[in-house]
């Protein structure tokens with residue numbers, strides 16, 4: 001598999017060129033979008049309820065309750081980041097049969113952060129590890145040289161929306177599209193490569209997102225395991241969550257932005273990451289970016 005890990009070399013004074021706007025993450029843009037079974041079933045269910053509404057006006061209250069129950073069910077499904085009930089979600093990378101070592105994908109969310117990301121990059125370099133940074137578009141614009149440094153050091157930058165709003169999953173089609181495309185544009189203008197992956201804030205989604213991502217040619221990425229390192233300030237509690245049951249193909253989630261603080265005030269990722277990389281080395285894992293096509 002050809003891995004495009006963003007080898008473009010750019011400097012602050014050298015504006016990034018704009019590469020092809022075609023997304024090539026999964027090739028899903030070449031196929032016809034089909035609603036996932038849960039969405040199809042909900043549409044049929046609403047059709048039946050509409051028929052009941054007309055045929056039995058006296059039971060409209062019950063019909064409304066069933067409609068509300070269906071909406072609650074679909075909404076709850078959108079709060080399960082690793083599930084594919086509302087559309088396909090990538091939770092693992094493909095295992096390459098020709099890989100010399102079992103591979104895991106390290107991913108970092110919510111950056112770039114000038115106080116944390118450079119040290120994360122140093123740790124990765126120390127271990128020859130490559131990673132994927134799901135960056136917030138607004139922060140990429142605030143720290144363009146840091147975003148370019150991520151790419152120059154061999155890592156991928158992908159889209160984590162422009163504002164990282166926690167109301168993202170409550171937006172309708174145009175609202176979602178605007179937030180995603182603004183993130184795409186911010187990253188492409190800064191590092192010269194258009195993302196092919198999206199991770200939503202907190203992994204939340206709604207049933208409208210899947211057809212939109214299909215049209216944009218973007219693949220939604222969640223994770224296999226995460227350490228909750230925005231909430232837990234203790235690396236001794238985070239690390240076991242990341243490595244328990246670890247196997248080739250896993251996607252691990254950490255944060256270089258919004259990292260929880262340890263009692264001494266240090267971002268917890270800066271103590272967790274070197275321990276994680278040592279662990280991966282000891283067990284013979286290779287840390288790789290998400291797979292992309294050139």
Ligand SMILES: [Zn+2]
Nearest residue numbers: 109110201202
């Ligand atoms: Zn995030």
